[in-house]
Amino acid sequence: MTAPAPVLDEYKPYLDDRWNEGCTNAWKLWEGIVPLGYKVSYQRVRAYLHDKRTSPRPVTARPPSPRTVAGWILRRPETLTEPEQLQLKTVRAHCPEIDALTRHVRSFATMLTERQGERLPDWLDAVRQDDLPSLHTLAAGIARDLDAVIAGLTLAWNSGAVEGHVNRIKMLKRQMFGRAGFKLLLLA
Numbered sequence: 001m002t003a004p005a006p007v008l009d010e011y012k013p014y015l016d017d018r019w020n021e022g023c024t025n026a027w028k029l030w031e032g033i034v035p036l037g038y039k040v041s042y043q044r045v046r047a048y049l050h051d052k053r054t055s056p057r058p059v060t061a062r063p064p065s066p067r068t069v070a071g072w073i074l075r076r077p078e079t080l081t082e083p084e085q086l087q088l089k090t091v092r093a094h095c096p097e098i099d100a101l102t103r104h105v106r107s108f109a110t111m112l113t114e115r116q117g118e119r120l121p122d123w124l125d126a127v128r129q130d131d132l133p134s135l136h137t138l139a140a141g142i143a144r145d146l147d148a149v150i151a152g153l154t155l156a157w158n159s160g161a162v163e164g165h166v167n168r169i170k171m172l173k174r175q176m177f178g179r180a181g182f183k184l185l186l187l188a
Contacts, residue, residue: 007040007044008038008040008044008045008048011033011038014032014033014036015033015045015048015049019049019052024049024053026042026046026049029045030042030045030046033045064087064091069091069098072087072088072091073098073102073105073106074105074109076109077106088102097132100132104123104126104127104130107119107123107126108123111123112153115155115156116153117149117151117153117154117155118150118154120142120146120149120153121146124142127139
C-alpha cells in the first residue's frame with residue numbers, strides 16, 4: 001500500500017485525534033475533513049487509516065478496575081495470588097488513601113474473625129484520624145451503638161438462625177406475591 005500524498009498532512013492531526021477518540025470509520029472521518037477544506041479523494045483517507053489499523057500498537061497495562069481493587073482489599077491477604085499482591089502493592093504505593101483504607105479494612109476484618117471487640121474503640125480512633133469520609137460515616141454509625149457492636153464482635157452468641165428463618169419467610173412471601181386467589185385456596 002502506498003503512503004498517502006502530503007496533501008493529507010495538514011489534516012492528520014484532526015484524523016489522529018478523532019481516531020484516538022474511537023472514530024475508526026474512514027467515510028465518517030473523510031466527511032469530517034471535507035468541511036475543513038480537504039478536496040482530495042476519500043481513497044487517500046482510507047489508505048492512511050489502513051496503515052493505522054495494520055501498524056502494531058504499543059501495549060500498555062490497563063489499571064485495575066475499582067471493583068477489582070476492592071476485591072483485593074476485602075479478601076484475605078493469603079488468598080491473593082502473587083500477581084494480585086504485587087498489583088495491590090503498586091496501587092497502595094501510588095494512593096495513600098487506598099493504603100490507609102486497606103489497613104483499616106484488614107484490621108476490622110481481623111476483629112470480626114477473631115472476636116476482638118475490645119480493640120474497636122482504638123480502631124474507631126485510628127479511622128477518625130485519617131481523611132477517609134466514607135469510613136468516618138461508618139465509624140459514626142458504629143459509635144452510636146458501640147456497646148452492642150462490641151458485644152457482637154466479642155461474644156459467641158448470635159441471631160443467625162433466627163435471621164435465616166426470617167429471610168426464608170420473606171422469600172416465600174415474595175414468591176407468592178400477587179398469586180393469591182380463589183384457585184389457590186382450592187388447591188390447598
